[in-house]
Amino acid sequence: MKNFIKRSEGLWLFVHSPAVMVSALVAVLIFLGAALAPWIAPTNPYDLASFSLMDGLLPPVWEEGGVAKFSLGTDDQGRDMVSSILYGARLSLLIGLSAMVIATVLGVGLGVAAGFYGGRFDAIVMRIADIQLALPAILTALLIDGVARGILPPEMQQSLRVSVLTLAIALSLWVNFARTARASTFVEMNKEYVHAAIIMGQRPIRIMLVHILPNILGPLLVIMTVDLASAILLEATLSFLGIGLPADSPSLGTLIRIGMQFMLSGEWWILWIPTLFLVALVVSINTLGDFLRDVFNPGLR
């Protein structure tokens, strides 16, 4: 085991940086908790029968008046905070991950093609990217959200809420991937192994997927992690502003919005616990992203 760690640069760095190990632990725990929420959460916050208004506004166990059944207290509706957070994180992570995957596929596809073909195609794709960059991500997401509300029939709006939100976030994040993929592809295009493949007469799609893509994965992995954090934050922001998810399917952002009403009222846990949870999640993902960047880019250390 020890030798194994020594041989791999990444593992060696990992076991020698406590901050990264803590972040990885936090991230893994949150991901596990979110994935297993239906099995480990004490109650189901979606099930109206499982909570009662009588339990409303109970403080966490360690405060005076806390009840053992609700270890982190309850909100004004009497929902258990632990369950709300686990389910909220589940939804936040689901949206964040899917948005990140869509953005990766779209951005990397367009970016590699732009770098490979160059010329007019490159110019068009990158100008669209530039325009997109000029608009704040949240504005793009708002725009797509608004358009979707306008064109979708009202009965579908509720059921497609999550998909629209995911798409809105994905479309505001793809530019990062496209730019990085394009720049890395330009570098690879000058290398002789790509020339060799072109000279052989291989199909462009094969050259891009089999030859170029594996060689530019390093920086892309870093952006994927960092953008996962951005996607989660963006979702939280949209939900906080009230244009994301409705109050009956709470994500972390929705929980924070609900908690806002109680900020100065003494029931601090309703706001602060989901907020701290979100901060912990985003910080640990970003720390892991920085760690990945160091591993793939030893020169920066």
Add this chain to the structure above:
Amino acid sequence: MLNVKNLTVRFPTRFGDFVAIEDVSISVAAGEIHGLVGESGAGKSTLGAAVISLLQTPGYVSAGSIILGGTDLRALNAREAHAMRGKRISMIFQDPQTSLNPLMTVEDQLIETIMAHRKVSVNEARNSAIELLEEIGIKEAAVRIKAWPHQFSGGMRQRVVIALALCTNPELIIADEPTTALDVAVQSQVLDLLRTLADKRKIGFILITHDIGVIARIADRVSVMRSGKVVESGETAQVLGNPQHPYTRALMDAVPPLDHKIDRFKVPSLEGVEKEGSSTANFAEQWLLEGGQQTQKVGLSIENLNVSFAGTRTSLWQKPSAFKALQNINIEVLPGSVLGLVGESGSGKSTLAKVITGLIVPESGQMYLGEETLPAGNKRSRHHPSRRMIQMVFQDPYSSLNSRHRISTILSEPLWFYGLEKSPSRRRELVLSMLELVGMPSDAIDKYPHQFSGGQRQRIAVARALLARPRFLICDEPTSALDVSIQAEILNLLKDLQSKFGLSILFISHNLSVVRQMADDMVVLRNGLIEESGKTQDLFDAPSAQYTKKLLALTPMMPKAWRT
């Protein structure tokens, strides 16, 4: 003046300490040029860095002493070392492109350096900077000093770097591969300049290079390094002319001579024994030879080829004038022969290779592969037979193999892509056999490119080219990224394969002596124009073009008397 005794430098890694140089002693007198020669990884640059106390972290000097004119450099603290650096010891780097700050004029850089070490006014500093530039041979220095680094040519830029190193009047200058990035003609001027400085100003030089010709030309004394140790040291003429250590002898044997042609290089068994002609390799050999058209030799001819690139735009309203990369090129590679293509950087050698392989679309001209017309650029379909017949060995073995693919994937790609071998098991067998043929161990097949040295990678690149069953091979500077002993091995390999399989080869190189060893005919290219062409023998013996004569005269080589 400089005395290095029993110096050992270690680099701690997580696998324990790596000893970069061990127990090295050299001394340099004032006005002496001390050459340090050796292959990459021998510790030459580390020695230079240790002397100027600029070892890369985490390297450290673990034993020995470095004494410069009475000062023990190891005893200095960081601040004293900083003051000493530049003032008493200077450095000249390999690449003049990167060792000057592109955002500062030459004047600013010189004045900055002078004022950092001497208490003088700006005007005095400027005057001494201009004097210095004149001394190192920059004409109209008072005007040129205002220029930016990019307005100087490569050789001029290296002169400015030398001026920077000189401006504090140091006792010792460490020149780390000062001419490797330069063309022959410029190299010769820079070497002359170093010699003059050593003689006139009595500056001691440590000249780090891998080029024995350079050492032979200007060094007084030479130390040969190998794996961190000095194996032989002494007067240049004595060490190079009458080498005692077997390694020095092997190194000398591997240097291609300029003045005559030898059949094969004597390759010392430095890297282990080569297993050629074993039974497994026969399989690949048979495979290459079989098939009717395989025995037929195919030549290539190019007629009236013109290539131009879009130039830099100078006005918003006018079309930029085109840059003519190749003009009116006529060459013919006879079937089964080797054509050497020689020229300095920017002469259009690689452009020609790219035109033949279809990466660049020429403006006009015809190409014929054998009897057939070879369509140019994007007119050549992806399935055109020439895509298999013409194969290429690239210059940089570090980028010509996809680092994310295993050797088996890299080598079987041409086999399935060209539909040469259908069954995967036979493909693997063939790849194994081909590895054997190019002198690689068979366990290489499941490794990745980064696990091999440059020379081994170049062998793999040759194997890849051969697995397409080519008739025509383009070698674009195949050995210029390699050490001389490895170069000898690769050149031997190419020679063997060429004679065995009747390949026609276009051999591109800037190194005249390599071309002399490899080519039957040769073409000298300059600024996109053919200066001279003919039989290699004739061109070397009696060059007719002025340019060829100049190239031949300026290529650094060993005096004949030293040859054993």
